[in-house]
Amino acid sequence: MTVIGAGAWLTRKPSPTAAGRVFCLPHAGYGAAVFGSWPERLRGVEFLPVELPGRLTRFTEPMPGSFGELAHDMIDGLGPYFDVPFAFFGHCWSGLIAYDVTVQLEAAGGASPTHLYVSSQVAPQDGPAGRMLDMDDADLAAELESTIRSQGKEPHRELVAVYLAMLRADVELNRRYVVPEPRRVTCPVTAIGWTDDDEVRPDRMTGWSACGDTTFELFEGRHERFLDAPPELLETLCAGIPTRV
Known part of the structure; x- marks a missing residue:
């Protein structure tokens, strides 16, 4: 286990005046910068992107060997900021991390999230799932290059190699995550699907009902529309997040 301060996990210091917080976890192969289009706060609730090991300022840190270890380390780092109502949001791969963090916090009996949000991810007992599980390194590199070009940039071999190592580590974490019988969480769960999602169809997310009291939401858009900070999301x-603001 690696114990790291909250400063390593967050891209900015939480506001002492926040009425609530949503900790936002990036999807596989990416860092906290994917939430660059999101506002810092909405009606007193602040959105806090979480930086995971192996990314940007944490580039030299290895990714833990399991989601459980990663969740444990994250709780150690973020614990000081569980002093107001808080929730976790995870998209695709990171939805499983958000679930594991919630399970561990509730089991510990201390501060626990008021809500768990999972987007574009099958329930733990229905995985591991995802098209990248069947990709070799050449396929993953091609995927990265395509993503970089879609952003109007030209991929550089050295940069692709760096991101490939990160993405491969994330994919292998997913492969090792096998949960035959999920533990039900006591906080409400919202499972969010997207109408044009060709990665994880909304009808594959029904298994979240076994993980807790689950509400299903369906929003317009593609798999990664969350990046645009849709108002409905x-x-x-x-x-x-229960607040008085």
């Missing part, structure tokens, strides 16, 4: 996240 942000409103849903804020609705699960």
